[in-house]
Amino acid sequence: MEWVVVVSVFVLTILSLLRINVIIAIIAAALTAGLMSGDSVIGSIEMLVSGMGGQASTALSYILLGAFAVAISYTGITAILVNYLIKVLTGKKTMMLFAIAGVASLSQNLVPVHIAFIPILIPPLLKLFDEMKIDRRGVATALTFGLKAPYVMIPAGFGWIFHETIVNGMTENGADITIGESALAMLIPGAGMVVGLLIAILFTYRKDRESIPGAGGNEANFTAPEAGNVTFNRKHLLTLIAIVGALTVQLMTGNLIAGALTGLVLMFALVVVPFKKGDQVMADGIAMMGQIAFVMLVASGFGHILTETGAVDALVEVSSGFLGDNKALIALILLLVGLVVTIGIGSSFGTIPILAALFVPICLTAGFSSPATAALIGTAGALGDAGSPASDSTLGPTSGLNADGKHHHIWDTCVPTFIHFNIPLIVFGWAAAMVL
Structure with missing residues (x-):
């Protein structure tokens, strides 16, 4: 039983590396886990479907955040940012990547749209990336850093939810800790992500690289949307009010759906977006975020199979059975189990x-x-958000960078983010467990 998790994740990884669609890869991995646990194909499918509801709230929040991001882009305020990046950073590859990492970081704690900004911000920049011969793997790494590091280290916005989840999980299992202590514990693993970002931008992806047409499986003609000349106006001010309102409600309620709904309602109530555009905004939001939301649902079903069959429990039990009292080895094994x-x-x-x-x-x-326990749990959890084919922190960057079919999800996003973030996370997470 203890090999179920390892083999099923191996199937997921191999199929993904072979460029099989991520949804098919997850379903295949889930069926592998079910069959190895003694269930039938039909039984495994039913268990997969029954577990998809575990991420229903997340999936709905992504759809609503997508609609909110579309409504924001309708005002043209994102064009101001795009124009600024083009004006100031053209020809400055390193600064461009750092700026993208910075903008992405705002999506976790300050402007709570998470990955929904990427399909709006990145496609207008693709032509510039090609002209500057920027390695898109570096852009993917910068985006994933911004989508992860802020919530790992800062207990606000998505970070509040992340650390509250750690605290609740530990408290329910007999360990007392506060959100502040959890955030301080995760500063060390977060520092590992900073190191990974610096290595990626300053060394690994510093050289020029030509994008390959069709690399992402989409060879259709693509015309980069023009940002246009936009000056700050009244609608943009009201848009900022809606963003602040969404962030405030999210922080007060700890609920992404409530925050996204608040932002959308304010956009229409303040007449920033005409009411008659409501159907189009929702349709565009679903089109932009629907695939990612569905991947999260299927991944939740896969996780349900692993937990319901006892495969995860068996893996941890076997791993901990031969560790004795060697804390250094225990910490390392727990992180590796968490990674799997x-x-x-x-x-x-x-x-x-x-x-x-x-x-x-x-x-x-x-x-x-x-x-130390919080650092191990938080680091093990964060490992799933970088390098995983089913993670929103990798699916999001790909959704923007592959708009023209020149960026492959696995080889150009998942592999680079795994190398530059998961390896430092394991090293720094292990160090945190040793010193805290």
Whole structure:
């Protein structure tokens, strides 16, 4: 039973590397897990479907955030940012990548649209990327950094939800910790992501690289949307008010759906977007974020199979059975187990409750402090958001960078982000467990 998780994730990884569609790869991995656990094909499918509801809230929030992002772009305010980047950073590759990482970071704590901004901001820049011969793998790495590092280290916006999930999971399993302590514990693993970003931008992807037409499986003709000349006006001010309103409600309620709905309602109530455009805004939002939302649903079903069959419990039990009292080895094994589990499911928020239930008893027995335990759980959860084919932190960058069919999801997003973030996360997460 303990090999179910390993084999099923191996199937997911191999199929993804072979350029099989990520949804098909996840379904194949889920069926593999079900069959290895002694279930039938039909039974495995039914278990997969029954578990898809686990990410229903996330999927709906992504659709609504997509619609909110479309409404924001309708005002032309994003064109101001695009024009600024083009004007100031043309010919400055390194600064362009750092700027993109910075803009992406705002989507987690300040402007709560998460990945929904990428299909709006990035396509108008693709032509510029090609003219500057920017390696799009560097852009993907910068985007994924901005989508992950802020919530890992800063307890606000998505970060508040992330750390609250860690605290709740630990508290329910007998370990006391505050959100502030959890955030401080994750500063060390977060520093590893900063190191990974610096290596990617300053060394790995610094050289010129020509984009390859059709690399992403889409050889259709693509015309980059023009940003146009836009000056700041009243609608843009009202848009900023709607963004602040969305962020405020999200922080007060801890609910992404409530925040996104607030933003949308304000956009229409303030007549920033005409009411008659409501159907188009929602349709465009679904078109932009629908595939990512569905991938998250299928990944949730896969995670449901792994937990319901007891495969994850068996893996942790076997891994911890031969560790003895060697804290350094225990920490490393727990992180590697977390990597295997989370890369298959692709969601740190969805796997942290599972990891907390498994990790806390082991960490308490081994004598780890609460901050050290939080660092292990948080790092193990974050590992699933970089390098996983099913993660929104990789699907999001691909959605923008592959608009013209020149960027492959696995080889140009997942592999670079895995190398530059998951490896440092394991190293720095292990160090955090040792020193805290």
